[in-house]
Amino acid sequence: MGDVISTNLDEGKREMIKARTNAVMAEFGRFYEQQYAVALFNSVRYEIEGGGNTQTQLLHRKVKPNKSIFSGGLFQYLEESKKWRSRFLYVGDSYNISLYESKAAHDRGLHSKGVINCAGYRALTSMEEYLGLLNNSLSDTKAKAASAPFLKCPMQFPLILWHPYARHHYFCVMTEKEQKKWHAVFQDCVRHSNNGLSEECKVATPAFTDALRLYRQAKGHYGTWDLMCGNQAQILANLVMETLHPELKNLIVPRLKGKLQQRQRDWMLISDAVYRQVLSQTKTQHEALAQVCEVERPRLDSTLRTDMDQIITSKEHVSGKIRALVLPRVEHLVRSKVQPYIHSILEALMEPTSRGFSEVRDILFRELVEVRKNTVNDRSSEKLGEHMDKISMLAFHPVKMQSCYEKMEALNLEGLQQRCDVSSPSVFIQRTQILMRQQMDNAVHTFEQLVHQSLDGHSGEDFCKIIQRCQDRVLKKYDYDSSTVRKKFFREALLQIIIPYMLKQLSPFCSPDLPKFKELIFEDFSRFILVENIFEELVLQSVSKDILMAVKEAAVQRRHNLYRDSMVLTNSDPNLHLLGEDTIDWAGQFGGVKGDRQGGEVANRKRKQIVSMIHLDGMPLPYESCQEVPGVDGIPEESEGQTEQDLETEKPVNPIQHIPIEKEPGSPDSLNEIRDLINPVLEVVEKDGSQIEVGVEKSSESVHILV
Known part of the structure; x- marks a missing residue:
């Protein structure tokens, strides 16, 4: 393996990779420094002038559970x-x-x-x-x-x-x-x-995303980008590899020797080595770039707070001049090429998104009903604590949430991908799935806080009524917040699809005239006012009204359970936001989970495992498979409360199709079988006689699988 990499990535090619990475980072760095000052200006202006964010009904968990x-x-x-x-x-x-x-x-x-x-x-x-x-x-x-x-x-x-x-x-x-x-x-x-870029960084994250977008637009790439994945260093490594990878492939692949499968394997090893080298460079250089901007931030911040009124006045003056030049062309493009397609794009987004959020509500409802039913059967505070401890992790349960995420996989943007330069719908799919998880976590956290507050001074006989009231309140709040979140997502997604298309159509005609407007900006304010950003803001404003109207019309139709903007639930729970923000330790307060016994002593379980695993009593751990490894208590995927006899005689039922599932093989019956399970060796024997070893080479017997 090392010979393949060293042979095809000699010192000359590594220097070429280093030089190419340095060139990309230097050009990106110029965009980043410009956009950092603009993002800081927008952040300070928002802080001074204030903004009208929609009041949410659900609480947000600020301290994530240890899990x-x-x-x-x-x-x-x-x-x-x-x-x-x-x-x-x-x-x-x-x-x-x-x-x-x-x-x-x-x-x-x-x-x-x-x-x-x-x-x-x-x-x-x-x-x-x-x-x-x-x-x-x-x-x-x-x-x-x-x-x-x-x-x-x-x-x-x-x-x-x-x-x-x-x-x-x-x-x-x-x-x-x-x-x-x-x-x-x-x-x-x-x-x-x-989803590696923190939304809490109000300056660094917008500066990075805008700089990346402007860099790619300068290279002629508009629209969404599938490889905007991970943290800043990973995204920048993907940016470098976007152009470097095809060039190296054309240079190296024809020189690879051996059979086809071997050439595929060798190229993947070489590609990984190149990626790791690029990633190491982008990480170091981005950290240095961010540090330079952070050092300069206090001076920029002081200038902004001193001259904010003058900067705003200057920007509005330049905006008026640019608007007079580009507005006729922008309006014509909106009327002829954008407005006719807004409703069809919106409908394509709304259908799977609404199904996904509806599935989130259904799962939340079923789990809360399950807690209430279990409370009726056993009204002890210990059992209630155990059930609440399980449901607190619902939003982070990949298996439980999978049916919600799958609804969004049906998103189909065919026809838009070429017209509006949408590379694939994956950007919108993953964003919606993250919003689903956030809304589920907010709903569960709010339910926990309401139940915890209501339990004070009540006995077990009241638990069921308390849980019912809290359940009804949380579901109403979820309906309102999920509508608000979806409408915001629809607006952002439409802008993300339409704006790049408009910029691609307008830039060849408008961009050559923009530099002359720089003369209207005072030199002291030139860091915070960029004509390119003003042009894009004007394009955004030109279509925002149509997008907002389309979303409002969809809400009025109520086809996807969207609240109208006039239906604002203000102060519906004035004391709700006075509740605690920390995660409640149900196990510690109510004794829901007693902890593991280690060394004869009971130790509290510090990290709760969310996805439970199936452990068949008396079954050895043949492969340390996730089906056999003992797991901790979590939200169960299998039916609980069945007797061992029921489990032996009844076939499990598929929860979706409601049909019996064939029972899996049981425990081994002979000594040799047990020995093979404890010390497995599998050999995959091909027809030509070659072998691929599998497992641990301790058993005296082997299992041969013909391929």
Whole structure:
């Protein structure tokens, strides 16, 4: 592996990569410094003048609970040895995937074998889909339809993390149930990692996104960008690789030797090495760039607060001049090319989005009803604390939330992708899924606070009535807030689709005349007033009225359960926002979860695991699979309360299709079977006699699978 990389990435090519990265970062840096001053001006002006944000009904959780998402065992394919090995994976609240030799290694606190940051990845569940992406990204080495892949899974349930530039990761599990659960977890890791820019940074984040957009527009790329994934350094690495990767591919791939599968493998290793080099550079240089701007911030801030009135007056004067020049052309474009399509774009966005938020409400309702039913059966405060402790993590439960996220996958923007330069709907899909999770968390947090406040001084007989009242209040608040969030998303998405299209049409005619307006700006204010930004603001204002009207009309029709803007629930709960903001420790206060017994002592569980895992009593841990690894109490995916006899005699029922599911194999019956499970060795034997080792080489017997 090292020979392939060192041979094809010699010192000359590495210097070329370094020079190309430096050039991109230098050009981006100029945009960033300009936009940083503008973003600071907008932030300080908003702070001084104030803004009319819509009052939300649900509370926002400010202190996130200490949690872990999932952990379990599966098989991983190791590039170095070309073998499959059992691995224990742990997903914490950072949503990074940590890989360990075994569960014991994790429990002992040993260093992980590696950590996967999922930003920019896609989670796949079939080799066919993976090979399709692989062939598209490596068109020069495209395989024939009958060609065998370089990777053969020992089982029929693969899980693959694919990235256009970075290393791919291959896993597989034993059952379809495990595959679905891990796939939901991996998708949640990707979703969270892609959303790496903090919205709380009111200056740095807008400056970065505007600088990135202006940089790409200067290169002729308008519209959405699929690879705006991860933190700033990862996004900038993708920006460099966007042009560098095709150039290196044309230079290196024709020189690769060996069979087709070997050339594919070698190119992926080379691409990963290039990406890691670029990422290291972009991280260092972006940190230095951000530090320079932060050092200068106090001086800029002082100037803004001293001369804010003069700066605003100067900007309005320049805006009036530019408006007089470009407005006729802008209005003509809006009337002829934009207005006729707004309603169709909006309808395409509204349908799956509203279904997704409706599914969030249904899941929330079912879980709250379940808490109430369990409270009727057992009115002890300990049981109530246990149920509340489980539901507090509902929004972070990838498996429970998966049905909501899947509704948004149906978003179809065909026809717009070429006309409006929308690369794919993935940007809007992931944004909506993140909003769904936020709304679920807000609703659950509000329910917790209301219940906690109402329980004071009440006995178990009142618990059911209290929960019912809190449930009704929270659902009403969710309906209002979800409507507000969706309408805001629709407006932002329409702008994100339409504005780049308009700029692409207008820039060739208007941009050459913009530099002459710089003469109207005082030199002291030139850092905060940029004619390019003013031009884009005028374009945005020209179409905002039509977009706002279209969303209002959709709300009046009530087709998607949207509240009209006139229906404002002000001060409906004047004391609600006086409640606490911290996460409630239900287990500690009510004894819902007693903790694990370690070394003869009871220790409180510090990190609650959200996705529960199935543990069959008496079953050994053959592969440390997530189906067998003992999990902690979380929100269960399986029916609880059934007797062991019921579980043996009844087949589980698919909750969606309501049909019986075939029962999985039970415990091993013979000594040899138990020995094979404890020390597994799998060998995948191909027809030509070659072998791929799988598992741990301790058993005296092997299982042969013909491929």
